[in-house]
Amino acid sequence: MDFKFINLAFFFCSILSLITLMKLILRSLRGGREQKLPPGPWKLPIMGSIHHLGGSELHRRLRKLSEKYGPLMHLQLGGISTVVVSSAETAKEVLNTKDHIFGQRAHLAGSEIVFYGPSNIVLSPTGDYWKFLRKIFSQQLFNAARVRSFQSIREEEVSILVNCLSAEAGSEVNLTDQIVTTACRIATRSALGDKHKNQVESILLLCDMILKSPHGIADLFPCHTWLQSVTGARRGRVELRRKIDSILENIITDHQVGDDIIAGEEEEECLLSVLLNSKRRGDLTMDNVKAAMLDIVVEGFEAPARSVEWAMAEMVRKPEILRRAQEEVRQVLKTKGNITNATLEELKYLKAIFKETLRLHPPSPLLAPRECTQTCEINGYTIPKTTQVLINVWAITRDPHYWTSSLYEAEEFVPERFMNSSIDFRGSHFEFISFGGGKRGCPAILFGTAIAEILLANLLCYFDWELPFGVTPETLDMAELMDSTSKKKNNLILVTSPHGNLICT
Numbered sequence: 001m002d003f004k005f006i007n008l009a010f011f012f013c014s015i016l017s018l019i020t021l022m023k024l025i026l027r028s029l030r031g032g033r034e035q036k037l038p039p040g041p042w043k044l045p046i047m048g049s050i051h052h053l054g055g056s057e058l059h060r061r062l063r064k065l066s067e068k069y070g071p072l073m074h075l076q077l078g079g080i081s082t083v084v085v086s087s088a089e090t091a092k093e094v095l096n097t098k099d100h101i102f103g104q105r106a107h108l109a110g111s112e113i114v115f116y117g118p119s120n121i122v123l124s125p126t127g128d129y130w131k132f133l134r135k136i137f138s139q140q141l142f143n144a145a146r147v148r149s150f151q152s153i154r155e156e157e158v159s160i161l162v163n164c165l166s167a168e169a170g171s172e173v174n175l176t177d178q179i180v181t182t183a184c185r186i187a188t189r190s191a192l193g194d195k196h197k198n199q200v201e202s203i204l205l206l207c208d209m210i211l212k213s214p215h216g217i218a219d220l221f222p223c224h225t226w227l228q229s230v231t232g233a234r235r236g237r238v239e240l241r242r243k244i245d246s247i248l249e250n251i252i253t254d255h256q257v258g259d260d261i262i263a264g265e266e267e268e269e270c271l272l273s274v275l276l277n278s279k280r281r282g283d284l285t286m287d288n289v290k291a292a293m294l295d296i297v298v299e300g301f302e303a304p305a306r307s308v309e310w311a312m313a314e315m316v317r318k319p320e321i322l323r324r325a326q327e328e329v330r331q332v333l334k335t336k337g338n339i340t341n342a343t344l345e346e347l348k349y350l351k352a353i354f355k356e357t358l359r360l361h362p363p364s365p366l367l368a369p370r371e372c373t374q375t376c377e378i379n380g381y382t383i384p385k386t387t388q389v390l391i392n393v394w395a396i397t398r399d400p401h402y403w404t405s406s407l408y409e410a411e412e413f414v415p416e417r418f419m420n421s422s423i424d425f426r427g428s429h430f431e432f433i434s435f436g437g438g439k440r441g442c443p444a445i446l447f448g449t450a451i452a453e454i455l456l457a458n459l460l461c462y463f464d465w466e467l468p469f470g471v472t473p474e475t476l477d478m479a480e481l482m483d484s485t486s487k488k489k490n491n492l493i494l495v496t497s498p499h500g501n502l503i504c505t
């Protein structure tokens with residue numbers, strides 16, 4: 001959520017204060033029972049706690065506040081009553097013990113326009129429609145057999161990347177762009193089919209437009225829908241939706257040219273064909289199909305790509321880790337010949353690097369907001385129905401209480417901490433919830449991990465990496481930028497040189 005608009009807020013305060021005051025008077029006349037909300041910072045009338053959130057990225061500000069107010073904290077974000085969870089124990093309460101109460105997404109302002117309802121998996125309400133869509137994605141994209149079947153796509157795309165980087169030997173390369181484009185090509189071909197190889201540019205553009213779509217003051221007062229019109233937020237979103245429609249319709253039209261596949265007849269049918277067949281059968285509308293495509297556009301490649309970007313940035317700052325990772329992958333390759341699924345299974349150190357990267361740089365530092373569907377108690381505090389719940393993954397996966405030991409500091413990048421550890425990110429270790437958890441947890445762990453690991457293995461195997469002239473491990477810019485994924489603020493630029501005679505052709 002973008003809080004730069006705080007200054008504008010005061011314009012609306014006077015209008016809203018009157019309405020809210022009347023509501024408060026009515027409530028007190030009705031004699032509402034006193035609820036013990038979790039503690040939180042002091043609140044202004046109307047704006048609530050927003051003035052505490054300026055400055056750094058939201059997850060950092062929230063951690064700072066939770067150091068003072070505890071692992072369950074109440075904030076009033078304009079009209080949205082919010083609790084913030086910042087410990088593994090409390091996250092377990094929300095994601096596991098009370099998943100039946102918190103396994104619902106909160107409504108995000110404007111998502112009905114941009115995300116068609118919303119009817120994409122990430123934002124649609126938990127229910128039969130959401131289950132139906134998740135099942136299609138699981139059958140066509142996310143299950144182990146399907147992920148294995150995309151191996152040739154991953155290999156082809158990564159070998160294009162390797163050849164491209166080889167041509168840049170000795171010079172500075174924009175590694176971020178290369179990684180994002182390759183991950184996007186893999187996700188696009190796997191989900192939409194080979195026909196769409198050449199539409200990767202449009203998909204990257206679409207992703208960028210959606211991630212950069214602004215939020216505004218109106219989003220904090222969802223009850224006052226007129227604010228969306230007065231502030232122009234609605235107009236902006238309708239315009240964005242028009243652009244999204246145009247790109248998605250092009251892709252769908254191309255897909256349908258000469259496409260007479262009937263669901264179930266073709267084993268290798270892609271996700272998009274299955275979605276379109278469901279539409280033909282009347283199980284989905286065209287808007288549902290487009291919304292589902294947005295799950296690929298927004299989720300399908302950004303998170304794996306950004307984890308590879310962070311992993312490379314962390315490793316070039318710690319050459320001993322880089323060297324150890326390169327030795328491992330080169331050694332395994334000598335005996336196995338090339339990087340396959342089986343080879344990746346043997347790369348224990350590389351897997352530890354991926355985990356450590358997701359720990360220090362979870363792509364979603366705050367899980368997509370959930371909503372409390374029935375008033376309940378956590379840690380002795382009341383969480384009223386309809387409260388928005390933010391889980392601060394970033395605070396939890398860096399918490400010294402779980403991650404500092406006699407050997408390692410929580411804030412340090414040390415893959416070794418995972419070498420003899422059974423902790424993983426599959427949703428049962430609540431101190432490591434980089435893929436979320438509970439029924440709304442990420443369904444694409446295998447799909448995303450496969451993309452990230454093959455990229456990392458190839459970058460480490462076939463190339464040596466150095467910082468550009470004048471940049472040292474201490475001065476490498478590690479600033480982060482948050483849109484919907486955490487990424488490096490500035491692209492990762494490194495000097496590459498092909499390694500020995502292992503280079504593939």
Ligand code: HEM
Nearest residue numbers: 121122299300303304364367435436437440441442444448
């Ligand atoms: C490194 C890779 C990835 C990470 C770390 C990651 C992380 C996450 C997280 C934290 C959530 C929210 C979970 C929650 O609220 O508990 C999520 C949800 C989701 N992710 Fe991923 N993700 C990754 C890759 C992918 C990929 C490649 C896809 C492919 C489309 C994907 C599709 C989804 C979907 C559809 C949801 C929504 C699930 C729901 O609400 O039912 N993710 N992911």
